[in-house]
Amino acid sequence: MAPLVPASQPWVEKYRPRQVKDVAHQEEVIRVLTNTLQTADLPHMLFYGPPGTGKTTTALAIAHQLYGPELYKSRVLELNASDDRGINVVRTKIKDFAAIAVGSQKKAGYPCPPYKIIILDEADSMTEDAQNALRRTMETYSKVTRIIEPLASRCAKFRFKPLSEEVMSNRIMHICNEEGLNLDAQALSTLSAISQGDLRRAITYLQSAARLYGSSISSSDLISVSGVIPEDVVKSLLAACRSGEFDVMNKEVSNIIADGYPVSQLISQFLDVIVSADDIPDEQKARICRKLGETDKCLVDGADEYLQLLDVASETIRALFNMPQGLVF
Amino acid sequence: MLWVDKYRPKTLDKVTVHDQIAQNLRKLVSEQDCPHLLFYGPSGSGKKTLILALIKQMFGAGAEKTGTRTLELELAMLSSAHHVEMNPSDAGFQDRYVVQEVIKEMAKNRPIDAKGKRAFKVLVLNEVDKLSREAQHSLRRTMEKYSSSCRLILCCNSSSKVTEAVRSRCLNVRVNAPSEDQIIQVLEFIGKKENLHLPAGFAARIAAQSNRNLRRAILFFETCKVQQYPFTSNQVAPPLDWEQYVSEIATDILTEQSPKRLYAVRQKFYELLVNCIPPETILKKLLAELMKKLDADLKHEICRWAAHYVSKQSGNNFAVSRSTHLYQFSWVRCQFLLLVSIQVL
Numbered sequence: 001m002a003p004l005v006p007a008s009q010p011w012v013e014k015y016r017p018r019q020v021k022d023v024a025h026q027e028e029v030i031r032v033l034t035n036t037l038q039t040a041d042l043p044h045m046l047f048y049g050p051p052g053t054g055k056t057t058t059a060l061a062i063a064h065q066l067y068g069p070e071l072y073k074s075r076v077l078e079l080n081a082s083d084d085r086g087i088n089v090v091r092t093k094i095k096d097f098a099a100i101a102v103g104s105q106k107k108a109g110y111p112c113p114p115y116k117i118i119i120l121d122e123a124d125s126m127t128e129d130a131q132n133a134l135r136r137t138m139e140t141y142s143k144v145t146r147i148i149e150p151l152a153s154r155c156a157k158f159r160f161k162p163l164s165e166e167v168m169s170n171r172i173m174h175i176c177n178e179e180g181l182n183l184d185a186q187a188l189s190t191l192s193a194i195s196q197g198d199l200r201r202a203i204t205y206l207q208s209a210a211r212l213y214g215s216s217i218s219s220s221d222l223i224s225v226s227g228v229i230p231e232d233v234v235k236s237l238l239a240a241c242r243s244g245e246f247d248v249m250n251k252e253v254s255n256i257i258a259d260g261y262p263v264s265q266l267i268s269q270f271l272d273v274i275v276s277a278d279d280i281p282d283e284q285k286a287r288i289c290r291k292l293g294e295t296d297k298c299l300v301d302g303a304d305e306y307l308q309l310l311d312v313a314s315e316t317i318r319a320l321f322n323m324p325q326g327l328v329f
Numbered sequence: 330m331l332w333v334d335k336y337r338p339k340t341l342d343k344v345t346v347h348d349q350i351a352q353n354l355r356k357l358v359s360e361q362d363c364p365h366l367l368f369y370g371p372s373g374s375g376k377k378t379l380i381l382a383l384i385k386q387m388f389g390a391g392a393e394k395t396g397t398r399t400l401e402l403e404l405a406m407l408s409s410a411h412h413v414e415m416n417p418s419d420a421g422f423q424d425r426y427v428v429q430e431v432i433k434e435m436a437k438n439r440p441i442d443a444k445g446k447r448a449f450k451v452l453v454l455n456e457v458d459k460l461s462r463e464a465q466h467s468l469r470r471t472m473e474k475y476s477s478s479c480r481l482i483l484c485c486n487s488s489s490k491v492t493e494a495v496r497s498r499c500l501n502v503r504v505n506a507p508s509e510d511q512i513i514q515v516l517e518f519i520g521k522k523e524n525l526h527l528p529a530g531f532a533a534r535i536a537a538q539s540n541r542n543l544r545r546a547i548l549f550f551e552t553c554k555v556q557q558y559p560f561t562s563n564q565v566a567p568p569l570d571w572e573q574y575v576s577e578i579a580t581d582i583l584t585e586q587s588p589k590r591l592y593a594v595r596q597k598f599y600e601l602l603v604n605c606i607p608p609e610t611i612l613k614k615l616l617a618e619l620m621k622k623l624d625a626d627l628k629h630e631i632c633r634w635a636a637h638y639v640s641k642q643s644g645n646n647f648a649v650s651r652s653t654h655l656y657q658f659s660w661v662r663c664q665f666l667l668l669v670s671i672q673v674l
Binding site: 013225307 | 488494496506626629
């Protein structure tokens with residue numbers, strides 16, 4: 001790849017740890033991996049965990065530490081969801097790559113073990129057929145991979161856990177220092193809260209906010225960048241529901257849709273408000289929560305946002321005023 | 330030229346409705362780089378206008394000379410030396426191919442003529458919310474890996490339908506629909522430019538009719554102009570014919586609930602579907618029409634069923650199943666109304 005213009009690189013890439021030992025917060029994984037790196041004897045590996053916890057980073061770091069930059073190209077095959085990964089690719093590309101024997105050339109300073117590595121990123125989005133086709137390849141030619149059961153049983157599993165607030169803050173402060181940013185304590189805790197243990201998301205928000213608002217960032221800047229819905233919007237929706245008037249509620253819902261707030265986000269924040277409201281009896285809460293769950297599923301399936309939100313709000317009214325459940329045909 | 334195009338702000342400085350967003354975008358451009366962007370908001374709120382103005386600001390006049398070309402896949406796109414604009418969901422079930430092959434290929438190649446200006450080009454993808462899940466997954470790594478030579482600007486109506494993974498890689502820009510006051514301002518501005526005399530309250534009426542959709546408001550305005558000028562004080566833009574048709578259906582459903590009427594309503598639904606009105610739109614409009622004439626208890630029930638059937642019929646794209654669901658939908662409604670009317674009697 002041509003040399004990068006440093007400024008135009010996302011910080012997520014810029015501050016991606018290059019060494020396994022630099023990966024934050026995954027102590028157990030790192031301890032095991034540094035040992036295996038010393039002996040250069042790798043099993044098949046399956047990394048799993050929530051997004052933004054360092055899975056891809058670790059896989060790339062292992063490969064780099066084993067081979068160094070020069071041999072990397074010929075020894076490592078990186079396939080991710082942006083590549084076509086149907087069964088054909090597994091049968092031809094992966095198998096061919098795995099079948100070629102490696103030379104014994106070595107580079108000073110790197111272990112260069114006599115095998116190759118295949119990194120299959122986002123393996124859970126591979127088709128089941130393709131995963132099945134992988135089974136034999138993995139046994140016959142031994143490499144790093146990640147989930148159908150037969151695949152999982154052939155791999156050493158490494159669980160990546162969500163980052164704790166403290167670790168995240170450290171990392172963020174490190175980047176802030178490097179980039180000359182000014183972040184107060186409140187903004188820092190907001191950032192940790194809205195990114196929910198996902199370091200990549202936190203860094204992206206930080207970079208976006210830095211671009212938009214300059215070097216000193218407040219917590220409200222971060223909220224506007226992250227797409228989190230302001231508290232009073234959610235509150236006013238609940239207030240409209242409490243009024244019990246369908247038309248008032250309908251108007252509020254139309255306004256929210258016209259303002260372009262993402263409904264899936266709104267629903268999860270609405271849930272928080274409902275759950276933490278003290279004056280709503282448990283039974284009503286349960287009824288509303290059930291509706292929220294159903295709606296979330298519908299939204300994931302791609303249903304219309306306005307109708308779904310209206311449905312939620314209407315059910316909320318019915319629950320709050322103890323109206324009977326709707327008819328079932 | 331339609332007024333909608335004629336009075337579209339060409340640069341970020343001229344954007345009036347979303348001046349706050351425009352200001353932020355200007356700041357983004359003035360620094361040498363910009364992140365991936367995701368614009369979301371209801372239709373007619375000005376997403377496309379902002380995107381075009383942003384590109385113009387980035388690359389100057391060169392970005393205005395666009396040409397169209399077609400791929401082997403029947404996918405039309407609009408491209409200039411600096412940016413490419415396309416609508417990948419048009420490729421239907423082949424959208425994954427488009428993302429994996431076409432977009433990746435474009436993202437890989439660095440722009441030839443950098444001239445020290447900007448070392449990246451811009452890909453504008455419209456309607457990303459209509460992309461299949463696989464295609465969206467395929468976007469993820471492309472966005473990271475080729476970020477040095479390419480920036481993606483995504484544009485969609487509802488960001489709920491865009492996967493979390495894609496959203497977290499972008500700077501999200503929420504474009505809210507303009508308020509009625511803002512629409513009135515724009516209409517008055519256009520009226521002044523066109524040397525028209527607006528009677529008092531005329532702009533306000535159009536704004537109210539437009540449902541906070543600026544594009545529709547301007548189109549209404551132009552229709553009124555064609556229809557009759559000088560404007561009379563009580564002139565209203567004629568409603569769209571399909572909307573009228575839907576409100577007829579609503580009256581039909583409400584006046585009589587019998588199998589015979591159901592059959593007639595079904596015919597009308599088919600008529601609308603044949604004319605390519607998307608079922609979701611029909612349902613929403615029908616719901617709004619029914620809401621006007623029902624009492625509160627029924628409203629809850631009706632909106633529950635509307636939500637139910639909309640979520641049922643999304644997901645599969647076949648007109649047949651859509652109409653079946655619609656049929657079922659109207660059936661349930663009629664039956665329900667029947668039940669209620671019997672109860673009332």
